[in-house]
Amino acid sequence: MSALGACAMAETGLPPAERLWAMLSLMTGVALASLDTAIANTALPAMAQQLQATPAASVWIVNAYQLAMVATLLPFAALGEIAGYRRVALGGLVLFTLASLACALAWSLPSLVAARLLQGVGASAMMAVSTALIRAIYPPERQGRGFGTNALVVAVAFAVGPTVASLILSLSSWPWLFAINVPLGVLALSAAWQALPHTPRAAHRVDLLAALYNVGAFGLLILALGDAAHGAAPRRLPAEIAGAALCWVLLLRRQRGHAAPLLPVDLFRHPMFALSALTAFCTFAVQGLAFVSLPFFFEHTLGRSPIDTGFLMTPWPALVAVMGQVAGRLSDRYNAGTLGGIGLLLLCAGVLLLSGLAAGASVYDIGWRMALCGVGFGFFQAPNMKAIMGSAPPARSGSASGIVATARLSGQATGAALVAYCFTLSDTRGTVYALLVAGGFAALGAAVSFSRRLLGN
CATH class of the missing domain: 1.20.1250.20 (MFS general substrate transporter like domains)
Structure with a gap:
């Protein structure tokens, strides 16, 4: 062509x-x-x-x-x-x-x-x-x-x-x-x-050298995050953090003044792009916190079997699948900040309601809370993705697409690491702490999402 x-x-x-x-x-x-x-x-x-x-x-x-x-x-x-x-x-x-x-x-x-x-x-x-x-x-x-x-x-x-x-x-x-x-x-x-x-x-x-710096920066940062949460050897963690910081500095210096930098700092100068990326990070941190902690919460706190847990985890992703289509169509007509903010408020309510459950909670009590989380998460995702891509010039679609995926994976990795840290605070209450932290991330994401209304998009 x-x-x-x-x-x-x-x-x-x-x-x-x-x-x-x-x-x-x-x-x-x-x-x-x-x-x-x-x-x-x-x-x-x-x-x-x-x-x-x-x-x-x-x-x-x-x-x-x-x-x-x-x-x-x-x-x-x-x-x-x-x-x-x-x-x-x-x-x-x-x-x-x-x-x-x-x-x-x-x-x-x-x-x-x-x-x-x-x-x-x-x-x-x-x-x-x-x-x-x-x-x-x-x-x-x-x-x-x-x-x-x-x-x-x-x-x-x-x-x-x-x-x-x-x-x-x-x-x-x-x-x-x-x-x-x-x-x-x-x-x-x-x-x-x-x-x-x-x-x-x-x-x-x-720019191959910039690509190598990027691999070092993100790879060492994620590695350090996981090691910190799992209580790695004291000598290893500072070395990983220092290595990541050095790679970040070298990457930013290498890309300074570049028309299309590999790390698209130029796109973050657009408020809609920056706020949408931050919203995505917060929301996927909620997902990472919840999906790692909930199996332990269901089995250790609520006394459910591993087979029960598999079924109880299903309503969240199932409702995301349904709401993804609904929200995708709505995002062609309505403000992404409003749709995303409403979804994240529902997600926040869902994870906080889950954290308050006690042993003996019925399948219905668990199921409708998980469904609420799924509805909220699904209501956010497609409008937010459209906001990110729509705020980037067509020639920079690749960089914007990379940020969508990076925000998702880095948010999930951060959430998983925070679960491990919550377990170090308490073996018995660690899952509850993780769900409360997830609620905080969802509330922050909702506030950031609603702020996009001020931009008129």
Whole structure:
């Protein structure tokens, strides 16, 4: 496709039939990347046992995937602006599929962690440009629906992840958790190769040194956050913080004056973009706090069984999936700050009401509170994503897409680390503390979201 044709497509979106096929192929890749986070968490004890690894060491099966994603999101987003979002998404899908095969064939913990690292890089490439591709697939007046579909797919992947993992483990061993990605990845790749649109490309070149600084800055920061929450060795934590700070300084100096910096500080000069990104971080911190602490809360505080817990966790992501479509359509007509603020107030009420439950609480009492959380979270997501993307120039869609994914993953990682810290404060009340902190983050996010009304968007 010519540059002129790509530019025209970016303004009008794809025809309806092509739009459906493009979204189907793109969302398959997004679903696989999201699903792999959920199934690995659920299957961690089984993998640790079969690999003869300690629980502490086996956590790297999850950490390697998350670190790789957070550290490489912005470089891939910047690469998408230069090489084309389609190329980056296809390359990420290829790497993810091959790395999934490597995970299935892993013979030891180090080999599995190395494969998971590559898998995380592939997932990062897909997630970094997915929002930018949605912006290219849909015309401006329908982009809210596209972002709502994205929210639905991610929510469903998280909802069915534990069930899928339990089903596979009941029938076979853990390598099949990753082997199942291979045929699905091949099918998604064959569809995406034909369906994903070409987009205009920027004229500037890739700054490899800035990309390395970015990997060091985000990777060491997330590592330090996790180590601080888990009470790591006193000598290691200062070294990680110092290394992260040095990489941040070098990155900012390297990108000073750049027309399209890899770390898009220029976009944060737009108040709508900055406030929407902060809202996203706060909300996904709530999700990280809640999704990590609630299984312990249900089992240890409320006395529920592990099987009960699986069902009790379902209303939240299920309602996110439903509300994602509703809120996506509403965001095409109404103010994103208002929609997001209302959603976050509902989310705040939901987690605070959950924290007040005591042993013996009925399924109904738990279920409607979890549903309230899901409605609130789903009401926020699509409008906020549209606000972020709509406040960035079309030529910077890649950088904006990278910030969407970075805010989500860094918020979730922060929330998970805070849960670990709450457990260090109290073994018995740690889950309640975590839910109270989640309520605080939701209230802060609501205040930030409502402040966007002053901007008139």
